[in-house]
Amino acid sequence: MSETILPELPQELWRAGKLELAHGVQQFLQVMRVASAGLGQYLAEIESRGVKDLYGYGTTISWFADIAGLSMGEARPYVNRAIDLNPTRALDGTEIPPFAPATGAAAAEGAIGAERIKQILEILRQIPAEVSVEDREHAEAKLAGLARDAGPRQVSDLGEQVLGWLDPDGKEPKDPEPAQPRRELTLQRRKDGYWNLKGLLDDEAGARTAAALEAYAKPRPVDEFGQADLRTKAERQGDAWVDLVDLAIACPDQPGTNGYRTLVHVTIGLEELKTGLGTACLDFVGTMTAREARLAACDCLMLPVVLNAAGEPLDVGRLRRFVTPGQRRALNIRDRGCTFPGCHRRPKNCHAHHIHHWADGGPTDLRNLTLLCSFHHRLIHHGDWQVRMAADGLPEFIPPQYLDPLQRTRRNTLI
Template structure:
């Protein structure tokens, strides 16, 4: 009887593992479907990894592993419709049936990524056949033998030695260039004093965000990249910034009025850059970027001026009311924030305190792109409604981290 019970318990666990593994594989397939359709358009997130972090409440590394595994198992499509073949499609089908553990999948995928494309079908078939009766460690050993057979000489060792005769570089040098993809590359070398000051500045701006839109799982590189962007915003907002041709430093954005209202389409950034019309809506709220609104034939309808939307007096009122970024759980101070129009000025929204809320750059973009919404409550303070996929009840939330004014209302 005891043995019968043991067998029944083990069988039940095996059945549940099959369900769990099949569900995990289906989640991966759904994430690839979202990615092929455009995660920004569907959910307002920059990547399916960031979306899955919040949906599953898992660390960034775990979410990235799920997405990486799904890409290897599931054929997908680029946004332009071109196919993206899977590295191990047959393994993906077996995973959907719940027949493979996660370590087994990772073992097979790890081998398949090193196998030349012309040998992948045979190698994957051999690995899956062996996986039916062996554990993932044994399959890894078989994979090593397959790779050794395909490349008996192995990787050529690196015999180069570092060049110790490189001449000394200048104490400060910096290069900034734009690639054809629209990505900018920054490289530089600095003396110890400049490096220490830059490190102190970026350290203070690169702290992890604490807010109700989920944990901050950005990598150190991502946090310091965002900190560099924030440092540029702070510098552009400085009244001591030198003039250029009699004007404060600025960037011009040209966008059609129709695209600005709909948020669909593209805008010209500076001389050669391109951004989406949705991004232009964000900058048009309150930024050191001047919006140039064009009519159907390209004629200028409205050429903005720096800070024309939120005046210095109105900005001070926002500082006093919101005390910093108003997004729930965000600790950013007022000097790191922008004025967001609850009803966009391109849609007829007035530039007045009752239609404005103070937000940091990160949460300003999140509000424009996702299902979060904001309103001014009856007591005159902003409150936020999370998207349905985070809270079905959409219970309003407020930021209680900032210190209130030191006197009674």
């Protein structure tokens, strides 16, 4: 094993130029790789001599885990990689050649690191046993040579070409029928009222989910006031998930909802419902603000439990203010999407909003309804924007004074 000299570390890194920083990273990276390869040579030699005779341990993995302060699972890859890349000896002293000698040579030079080594070994293990030694060695030499200068994608592509050349028929399927894809999903409510969503999807379902989220999680375009979408990617994907759930619930064939939006039970005081101040009990398990209840009431199938001041139910289980499918179709044709100025969301992504809220006596008819996407629906309920129906029967919006001191009415010209 060649001697490796550690690069000199500048005393004040902040004075270093960009080339010096880059060269320092490259030097230390090579030192780390060479040191890892040297460690592997030691571990292979210990495996050859017998760790039980040397140190009294049952396996090299358990010994290395003990001295390195690692778990058995963490130590196993080090030892297995060392045996794959370096020659060992049998009990009679005969040498056992390494599984991947060309890869081991590249690792010893510091040309490739642990991730590329793992990738090459995984490809080599897919080569059928009946392939000749010469072909196998040639394939490994190609992979190890490419890995010196290329990234994971190029190595993977070459691996596919090699396997296609050495094993054109592929592996014989073990099962006559494809296995059921593994898909898991858990949804758990936390004490603070938020919900934890965790899941595991097979490759096909994951790709479809990612495509759907990407389509709905695009940043909102800058509006006419120059306000950009400041949500993080995770926040945009969270909002996209809600949009997809709303879209699924609104499907006419959706079991249990018959194409109407979410069915919720809300327990709320009459005054809280009218004023939007206070809290409400949601589905008997959580809480929501009265303002959120007013927002949800615009386009949800609600079973309200309205209480008087003494806490006695005034109205239990009667469906209220609910937009019919015919009204929804008429809204889709008239509004053609979210009517907020500058918004481009289509009807399927919108809620039906009561301009004069139904809790305040507003009727559920087309003259009192307009389509709003979830973001602008919340903005109308919680912000300073106002919406009203103009004389021509179309909705128009009044911006807050801090955006337009004259508060000139605006309409969506994109739909």
